Amino acid sequence: GQSLEQPSEVTAVEGAIVQINCTYQTSGFYGLSWYQQHDGGAPTFLSYNGLDGLEETGRFSSFLSRSDSYGYLLLQELQMKDSASYFCAVRDLTGSARQLTFGSGTQLTVLP
Amino acid sequence: ETGVTQTPRHLVMGMTNKKSLKCEQHLGHNAMYWYKQSAKKPLELMFVYSLEERVENNSVPSRFSPECPNSSHLFLHLHTLQPEDSALYLCASSQNLAGLNEKLFFGSGTQLSVL
Numbered sequence: 001g002q003s004l005e006q007p008s009e010v011t012a013v014e015g016a017i018v019q020i021n022c023t024y025q026t027s028g029f030y031g032l033s034w035y036q037q038h039d040g041g042a043p044t045f046l047s048y049n050g051l052d053g054l055e056e057t058g059r060f061s062s063f064l065s066r067s068d069s070y071g072y073l074l075l076q077e078l079q080m081k082d083s084a085s086y087f088c089a090v091r092d093l094t095g096s097a098r099q100l101t102f103g104s105g106t107q108l109t110v111l112p
Numbered sequence: 113e114t115g116v117t118q119t120p121r122h123l124v125m126g127m128t129n130k131k132s133l134k135c136e137q138h139l140g141h142n143a144m145y146w147y148k149q150s151a152k153k154p155l156e157l158m159f160v161y162s163l164e165e166r167v168e169n170n171s172v173p174s175r176f177s178p179e180c181p182n183s184s185h186l187f188l189h190l191h192t193l194q195p196e197d198s199a200l201y202l203c204a205s206s207q208n209l210a211g212l213n214e215k216l217f218f219g220s221g222t223q224l225s226v227l
Contacts, residue, residue, distance in 0.1 A: 008152070031213055042114050042218040043155075043202070050213060087155070091214075099168065100216065102155040 002026045004103035006088055011109045012078055020073045020106045022088035030091045032064050032071045033100065038084045046073070046086075075108070083110045115139040118203050118219035125193065126227055133188040133222045135203030141217070143209040144186040146178060149200040149221070161186060162209040193226045200224070 004024045012018040022032065031050040037043040049055055049064035049071060061074040075082055085105040116137045125131050137144065146158040160168040161180040175197075177189040186203055200223050204216040 004154070033213075033215075035216075035218075040220070042116070042220045043204075043216075044114065044218070045215040048213040048215075099157045099160065099170075101157075104152060104154045 002090055002101035004088055004090065004101065006086075006103040006106050008104065009107045009109070011111065013111045014078055014080060016078050017074065017076050018078060018108065020075075020086050020088075020108070022071050022073075022103060024069050024071075024088070024090050026069070026090055026101075029066060029069075032062070033089045033091075034062055034073045035087045035089065035102075036084050037087065037105070043087065078110045080110050080112065083108055114217045114219065116203055116205055116217050116219035118201075118222055120222055121220065122223045122225075124225045124227060125190070127193060127195070129193075130189070130191040132190065133201055133203075133224075135186040135188075135219055137184055137186075137203075137205040137217070139205060139207075139217060141205040141207050142183060143206045144180060144183075145204040145206075145216070146186065146188050147202040147204060147218075149202055155202065159188075160209070167209065190224075193224075195226050198224055198226045 006022045033048045034046040035043040036046050047062040054063045059076045064071040085107050087102050087105045089100045089102045119134045143162045148156045158172045159178040164180045175192050179187040200221040202221045203219045206214045
């Protein structure tokens with residue numbers, strides 16, 4: 001099975017940088033994904049790390065260290081619209097469906 | 113707009129009612145999923161369909177019954193639900209089943225309240 005740990009809440013101010021950590025325990029690791037969900041909205045895919053290192057997409061970056069079973073999502077130049085929940089997820093290949101297992105989510109609040 | 117549409121957005125039902133949730137994807141994907149999202153909890157995978165065949169059922173009570181008549185449509189039939197079933201029910205699709213970096217495309221969900 002899988003388990004993921006991420007902080008439940010993070011608060012930061014506009015223009016700042018925030019890092020959301022995710023640690024995982026898994027019997028078979030095949031990459032770490034991040035999803036964003038605004039209140040009342042659909043979760044949307046942000047990034048995927050299959051190998052160690054940093055992946056950058058605009059203001060968002062995601063990092064993975066497989067040896068530490070750890071990753072993070074880095075959000076730079078925070079904007080009010082970044083207030084949302086952020087979920088990390090790992091893929092479990094033990095079942096026939098190779099399902100994604102999600103963390104409980106981190107609620108990010110960006111203050112003016 | 114993610115290309116995955118769910119109806120209704122909100123549903124209130126009594127414990128003896130029967131209702132259905134509908135999901136439609138316009139992305140030409142081959143896999144579709146039902147997830148349950150409760151407050152402060154991880155998304156729970158309920159059912160997975162690949163090319164209209166169910167490939168996973170994660171120990172979901174029989175009061176939830178999925179149906180996938182074609183690759184674009186997915187239903188979740190509900191009957192004799194319990195108050196603890198109140199949650200946001202999310203539908204998702206992906207191009208194929210569980211590639212390593214397969215992206216899920218989610219609908220906005222149906223917020224279900226069971227009275």
